[in-house]
Amino acid sequence: MTDEGRKKGADPSPLPSGDLPKGVVRLQKLIAGTGLASRRKAEALIAAGRVMVNGKTVTELGTKVDPGRDHVKVDGKHLSAAQPFVYLMLNKPKNVVSTLDDPGGRTTVKDYLRGVSVRVFPVGRLDFDSEGLMLLTNHGELAQAMLHPRYHVPKTYLIKVKGVLTDDEIRSLEQGVRLEDGMTGAAQVRKIRKVEANSWLEITIREGRKHQVKRMLEAVGHPVIKLLRIRMGSLTLGDLQPGEFRFLTDREANTLRRLVEERVASVEESPAPKFERRPQRREGWARPKEAKSQRRRGSWSSTRKRA
Numbered sequence: 001m002t003d004e005g006r007k008k009g010a011d012p013s014p015l016p017s018g019d020l021p022k023g024v025v026r027l028q029k030l031i032a033g034t035g036l037a038s039r040r041k042a043e044a045l046i047a048a049g050r051v052m053v054n055g056k057t058v059t060e061l062g063t064k065v066d067p068g069r070d071h072v073k074v075d076g077k078h079l080s081a082a083q084p085f086v087y088l089m090l091n092k093p094k095n096v097v098s099t100l101d102d103p104g105g106r107t108t109v110k111d112y113l114r115g116v117s118v119r120v121f122p123v124g125r126l127d128f129d130s131e132g133l134m135l136l137t138n139h140g141e142l143a144q145a146m147l148h149p150r151y152h153v154p155k156t157y158l159i160k161v162k163g164v165l166t167d168d169e170i171r172s173l174e175q176g177v178r179l180e181d182g183m184t185g186a187a188q189v190r191k192i193r194k195v196e197a198n199s200w201l202e203i204t205i206r207e208g209r210k211h212q213v214k215r216m217l218e219a220v221g222h223p224v225i226k227l228l229r230i231r232m233g234s235l236t237l238g239d240l241q242p243g244e245f246r247f248l249t250d251r252e253a254n255t256l257r258r259l260v261e262e263r264v265a266s267v268e269e270s271p272a273p274k275f276e277r278r279p280q281r282r283e284g285w286a287r288p289k290e291a292k293s294q295r296r297r298g299s300w301s302s303t304r305k306r307a
């Protein structure tokens with residue numbers, strides 16, 4: 001990353017817009033530029049003899065390389081293969097498509113990711129008229145495991161429904177309701193509050209069928225009026241506003257990775273697989289403001305505001 005890239009308001013993504021710096025650069029700068037290590041750590045890697053240029057170990061810190069021509073390996077791995085994982089959460093607003101492209105020309109989540117130069121993909125969908133937490137990442141293995149119904153990663157929705165559910169209706173949602181594609185699995189439902197003739201509920205499901213929450217509520221006679229996803233696995237939307245995104249903190253990404261690893265292990269009855277870990281973003285980056293305020297205020301502030 002260039003010094004320019006560290007300035008407030010500059011591209012907050014962990015990679016430069018191109019893949020590698022253009023022209024001749026110092027080796028440690030090139031390594032740091034991929035996000036693999038900080039500049040200082042890159043120097044330590046070089047000094048330790050862990051870096052090869054065109055098949056030869058290089059230990060001299062001032063070594064200049066041309067990323068367009070020279071082949072650089074760190075610990076035997078080609079540098080360009082070591083792109084960092086990127087994880088970000090977006091609060092998808094209503095009336096936005098949750099894919100990266102829309103053949104009909106509607107606004108997509110991609111339109112909200114200005115300045116993100118790494119190609120990230122949405123982990124799952126939210127309906128056009130739904131809002132809330134979307135995870136986007138280039139970590140394909142993690143995304144697949146999060147979406148696989150077998151691993152039961154929980155997703156929590158805050159919903160406004162027509163009318164007020166009886167305890168029996170809540171129980172049947174929790175035990176499973178019959179939809180045209182079969183019974184739903186166990187769910188958790190929590191009453192939040194009544195608003196005139198309608199009510200807010202929180203529902204946690206561990207599947208991801210199309211329009212599942214809306215269909216479940218329809219099945220017990222209380223159509224959904226509003227739907228907001230507030231949690232996915234260990235991630236919490238917090239007070240991220242509709243249309244805003246932020247990168248996950250290291251701690252959030254590590255916790256999520258661990259949770260998914262454990263879910264996979266518990267289903268496969270084998271030791272937890274270890275997802276590949278790569279540097280998440282360059283060191284020296286300021287933590288986004290939203291992340292700080294999210295931790296301070298806790299996860300229910302947005303719920304209370306809306307209810």
Ligand code: URA
Binds near residue numbers: 125128227
């Ligand atoms: N369930 C739904 O019905 N819609 C969504 O957008 C997400 C879950």
